[in-house]
Amino acid sequence: MSELWREVIVEAFRETAKGIGVFLPRFLLLIALLVIGVLVGWAIKALLLRILRAVRFDSISDRAGLTSALVRGGVKRAPSQVLDLIAFWVVFLFFAFAGVNILNLPAATDLMSVILRFLPHLLAALLVLLAGWLLANFFAQAALIAAVNAQFPGARLLATTVRWGILSLTLAMVLTQLGIAKEVVVAAFSIAFGGVVLALAIAFGLGGRDLAKELLERSLQERVKPGDEISHL
Amino acid sequence: MTGGKAQVILSEAAEEAVKRIQKADILVGIPSYNNAKTIGQVVQMVSAGLAKYFPQARSVIVNSDGGSQDGTPQVVEQVLQENPADSFIAPASPPIEKIVTPYQGIPGKGSAFRTIFKIAEELQVSACAVFDADLRSITPEWVERLIRPVYEGSFDYVAPLYRRHKYDGTITNSIVYPLTRTLYGKRLRQPIGGDFGFSGKLAGHYLSKDVWETDVARFGVDIWMTTTALAEGYRVCQAYLGAKVHDPKDPGADLAAMLMQVMGAMFTLMEEHQTTWQQVRRSEPVPTFGVQQEVGLEPVQVNVERMVKALRQGLRDLLPVWEIILPTETLSELLPLGLKDLEEFRFPPDLWVRVIYDFALASHERVLHWEHLLKSLTPLYLGRTASFVLETKDSTAEEVEESIEALCEQYEAMKPYLVGRWR
Numbered sequence: 001m002s003e004l005w006r007e008v009i010v011e012a013f014r015e016t017a018k019g020i021g022v023f024l025p026r027f028l029l030l031i032a033l034l035v036i037g038v039l040v041g042w043a044i045k046a047l048l049l050r051i052l053r054a055v056r057f058d059s060i061s062d063r064a065g066l067t068s069a070l071v072r073g074g075v076k077r078a079p080s081q082v083l084d085l086i087a088f089w090v091v092f093l094f095f096a097f098a099g100v101n102i103l104n105l106p107a108a109t110d111l112m113s114v115i116l117r118f119l120p121h122l123l124a125a126l127l128v129l130l131a132g133w134l135l136a137n138f139f140a141q142a143a144l145i146a147a148v149n150a151q152f153p154g155a156r157l158l159a160t161t162v163r164w165g166i167l168s169l170t171l172a173m174v175l176t177q178l179g180i181a182k183e184v185v186v187a188a189f190s191i192a193f194g195g196v197v198l199a200l201a202i203a204f205g206l207g208g209r210d211l212a213k214e215l216l217e218r219s220l221q222e223r224v225k226p227g228d229e230i231s232h233l
Numbered sequence: 234m235t236g237g238k239a240q241v242i243l244s245e246a247a248e249e250a251v252k253r254i255q256k257a258d259i260l261v262g263i264p265s266y267n268n269a270k271t272i273g274q275v276v277q278m279v280s281a282g283l284a285k286y287f288p289q290a291r292s293v294i295v296n297s298d299g300g301s302q303d304g305t306p307q308v309v310e311q312v313l314q315e316n317p318a319d320s321f322i323a324p325a326s327p328p329i330e331k332i333v334t335p336y337q338g339i340p341g342k343g344s345a346f347r348t349i350f351k352i353a354e355e356l357q358v359s360a361c362a363v364f365d366a367d368l369r370s371i372t373p374e375w376v377e378r379l380i381r382p383v384y385e386g387s388f389d390y391v392a393p394l395y396r397r398h399k400y401d402g403t404i405t406n407s408i409v410y411p412l413t414r415t416l417y418g419k420r421l422r423q424p425i426g427g428d429f430g431f432s433g434k435l436a437g438h439y440l441s442k443d444v445w446e447t448d449v450a451r452f453g454v455d456i457w458m459t460t461t462a463l464a465e466g467y468r469v470c471q472a473y474l475g476a477k478v479h480d481p482k483d484p485g486a487d488l489a490a491m492l493m494q495v496m497g498a499m500f501t502l503m504e505e506h507q508t509t510w511q512q513v514r515r516s517e518p519v520p521t522f523g524v525q526q527e528v529g530l531e532p533v534q535v536n537v538e539r540m541v542k543a544l545r546q547g548l549r550d551l552l553p554v555w556e557i558i559l560p561t562e563t564l565s566e567l568l569p570l571g572l573k574d575l576e577e578f579r580f581p582p583d584l585w586v587r588v589i590y591d592f593a594l595a596s597h598e599r600v601l602h603w604e605h606l607l608k609s610l611t612p613l614y615l616g617r618t619a620s621f622v623l624e625t626k627d628s629t630a631e632e633v634e635e636s637i638e639a640l641c642e643q644y645e646a647m648k649p650y651l652v653g654r655w656r
Contacts, residue, residue, distance in 0.1 A: 059599070062598065062599040062600065067600075068557055068600060068601055068602075071557075138602065141554060141602070141605055142604075142605060144550065144551065144553075144554070145489075145551065145554065145605055145608050145609050146489075146608070147550075148543075148546055148547055148550050148551050148609075148611075148612060149487075149488070149489040149543075149608060149611045149612070151539070151542065151543055151546060153546075155546070155550045156550050
């Protein structure tokens with residue numbers, strides 16, 4: 001009996017040692033890849049920063065309105081630094097994924113393949129989100145300035161409506177891209193958008209009849225008032 | 234300003250006319266677009282002016298039209314066939330030649346001018362003048378005033394000097410004149426008057442510039458011509474023309490768009506000539522021809538209340554945009570303006586100058602989308618205009634001119650603020 005126990009224990013230790021023997025080099029390789037990932041990431045980051053500075057990427061971004069859009073979105077870093085950071089993380093994650101694959105753990109491998117399949121969708125969604133956010137800021141600002149110049153009393157409300165209109169459309173597109181409750185998102189967006197338009201139509205058509213009349217009258221009176229004869233040029 | 238340098242292609246008829254005429258001494262250009270109602274009189278006055286004051290010169294009138302739908306070129310042809318200058322022409326004088334041609338390129342006054350410059354270059358003229366086609370107050374003397382300093386003098390550029398109502402030309406009075414004078418050092422009172430005289434040499438120089446695919450071709454050609462002449466050292470002067478009355482502009486014309494066009498052109502030219510204007514320390518008067526005459530001007534109605542309301546709304550709603558453009562010190566001085574009663578409302582000149590310089594710096598640093606930046610100046614401009622009207626409501630024309638002079642001095646005194654921050 002004791003012989004049997006001994007064999008079992010020895011076998012268990014042998015298997016464990018074998019397992020550790022197989023796992024440890026792979027784990028060390030993972031660590032090494034992570035370290036290399038950090039180093040290569042830093043190197044690419046430094047190189048990219050030099051290139052971006054050489055081509056005056058920040059001043060180009062200023063001119064294109066990207067810097068102010070980032071500031072408005074709460075990002076305090078310069079556009080070149082943001083791009084630099086993204087480059088670092090892309091490189092690091094590439095090495096990290098490779099490292100996890102080397103471990104050859106079934107769960108990790110499955111997870112990796114799911115992540116890799118999902119990655120293009122995630123990138124596309126991020127791009128849509130970035131474009132939508134920039135467009136929302138741009139058009140909200142344009143609407144605000146135009147409405148103030150036209151002396152429209154609800155200028156800020158108009159700008160906010162434009163911003164959130166574009167942002168909600170963007171959000172619906174992002175969720176669709178990510179495949180999260182696709183049908184529900186499309187249906188919810190259509191219902192919400194249609195509902196808002198219908199509500200506005202009813203509100204202005206019925207509830208705001210008197211207000212619309214008053215606004216039109218006031219606007220016409222303003223036009224009749226003197227003040228349009230000044231020649232600015 | 235840069236752009237594509239496409240070859241100017243004159244219409245076949247224009248090419249033939251140029252070949253036939255071969256050489257001329259004086260050219261008068263009239264750019265037009267749907268000006269059938271007024272262009273006839275402009276052509277008559279120009280013909281009379283050329284015949285009366287330059288009878289021995291070989292002269293050409295060029296109408297450069299932008300595809301008018303109301304028969305403008307036909308009116309020009311008809312008027313020219315009637316030979317309106319006959320009564321002035323001495324028997325031995327050469328006849329006045331005519332070229333009526335559509336222009337090529339981007340629709341706009343600048344493209345019309347380009348065709349005129351091209352014909353001037355081909356005909357090797359000594360002196361040119363251009364007149365707006367919607368003028369109602371043009372006389373034969375205008376031709377003489379704008380051409381003689383170039384034709385018989387040594388000047389390259391003659392700017393007009395109109396007698397205007399004290400509230401007319403507020404963008405010119407509060408921004409364009411003081412800023413041009415401060416930047417380039419010459420006191421040209423009407424830098425964007427619309428009617429100019431210039432030498433054939435300068436016409437050729439304008440033509441050689443690579444700007445005809447840019448906004449210069451559309452609008453902003455007036456300030457571009459004036460600034461180019463000033464910044465590149467051409468000899469400039471100005472000539473009294475009397476009152477300027479033109480066809481009423483579209484009442485729905487968008488002030489923000491107008492301001493954007495003028496300020497956009499000025500700020501772009503500041504980039505191009507930065508080394509020149511940074512070295513200019515003070516301004517000097519330019520030679521002025523003709524005699525200033527008192528002319529009756531119709532009163533102008535101004536709704537000050539609406540202008541002040543525009544500024545107040547700007548201070549309430551546009552703050553997030555102005556915070557990007559203006560430094561905190563400027564903003565903190567602007568904010569109390571929104572609290573003042575109408576009668577007490579004043580927009581101090583020094584604050585206004587700082588606002589303009591801050592906008593120029595913001596445009597230089599591209600802190601905001603360019604169109605947004607330029608258009609967001611509108612409520613501030615209306616506030617300053619309201620203040621100017623209130624300050625000068627009981628003033629005579631001379632007193633108003635003194636107040637504009639004081640504003641110019643303020644611009645000049647504060648120029649180090651602009652130069653010091655321009656990187």
